[in-house]
Amino acid sequence: MCINMQQKVAIEGDAGWDPCIVKQRCEMVRLWNRLVSLPEERLTRKIFNWDRANRHPWSREVSIILSTSDMHIMFLNNLQCNINCVRQRMFIKYEDQWKQDIWKKPKLRNYVQFKNDYITEPHIFFNLKRRQRSLCAQLRTSTLPLAVEVGRFKGISEELRLCEFCDLQVVEDEFHFVFYCPLYCDLRNSLFESIQLKNPDIFWKYEGDILCWLFENDVFTLAKFIEKAWYLQQSILYPV
Numbered sequence: 001m002c003i004n005m006q007q008k009v010a011i012e013g014d015a016g017w018d019p020c021i022v023k024q025r026c027e028m029v030r031l032w033n034r035l036v037s038l039p040e041e042r043l044t045r046k047i048f049n050w051d052r053a054n055r056h057p058w059s060r061e062v063s064i065i066l067s068t069s070d071m072h073i074m075f076l077n078n079l080q081c082n083i084n085c086v087r088q089r090m091f092i093k094y095e096d097q098w099k100q101d102i103w104k105k106p107k108l109r110n111y112v113q114f115k116n117d118y119i120t121e122p123h124i125f126f127n128l129k130r131r132q133r134s135l136c137a138q139l140r141t142s143t144l145p146l147a148v149e150v151g152r153f154k155g156i157s158e159e160l161r162l163c164e165f166c167d168l169q170v171v172e173d174e175f176h177f178v179f180y181c182p183l184y185c186d187l188r189n190s191l192f193e194s195i196q197l198k199n200p201d202i203f204w205k206y207e208g209d210i211l212c213w214l215f216e217n218d219v220f221t222l223a224k225f226i227e228k229a230w231y232l233q234q235s236i237l238y239p240v
C-alpha cells in the first residue's frame, strides 16, 4: 500500500494517537519546568537565562508554544506550567487543524463523510485479523485498488472509472463496493441482516452515515464482509 500525505492525514486521524509534534513540545515544556526551578547560581540556569534573554531559538520556540496555548504569562514570569494542560490545548488546536486538512484532500472525499473526530477507531483497537484491519484501513483511506483509485493512475477521467464486475455502469468506489455491486450480493446478506437487527432506521440514511455506523458499531461483521468480497474480486481477476 502506497501512502501519500493525503492518506497519512486519514491514518493519523483513525489511529487517534497523540501527534509527535505535541509529544515533542510537551517534552520542551517539561524541560522548561526543570530549568525555571533551578537555583540562579547553577551554570545550567545561567545558560538558560542567557538563551532566554537573547531570544535564542529554543527559548523562542517555548515562547511560541506557551503563547499559542494561551499561557504566555508563564513564559514572561518564568513559571512552571501544567504539562497536561499544555498538552490538552495543543491537542485541541492540532485536532482543529486536522479537521480542516481532511476537507482539503480530494482523495479523502468519502473519508470526510464518515469521520469527524480525531479518535482511535474500533478497527484499530479491536482484535481484527491483520488482513481485515489492513483492508478496513485501505477502504477508509481510499487506497483499496478499486477502479476509482486504479483509474487515477491510468489517467482515466473519474466518471469513466466503472466497475468491471457488474453491468450497472457506475463508478466503482468504496460505496459501490460495500453497498451496491451485485457481485457481492450473497456476501452482503449477513452485513445487512446485522444492520436490520441492530439499527434498521439507519437504512434511511446516506451511505456515509451507514458506513460510519458500521465502523463504530459492527466492525467485525463489516471487516468480514470486506475481506470476503475482496477475496472474491481477486479470485475473479486472478483465477488460479
Ligand SMILES: [Zn+2]
Pocket: 163, 164, 165, 166, 167, 168, 172, 176, 180, 181, 182, 183
Ligand atoms: Zn459493480
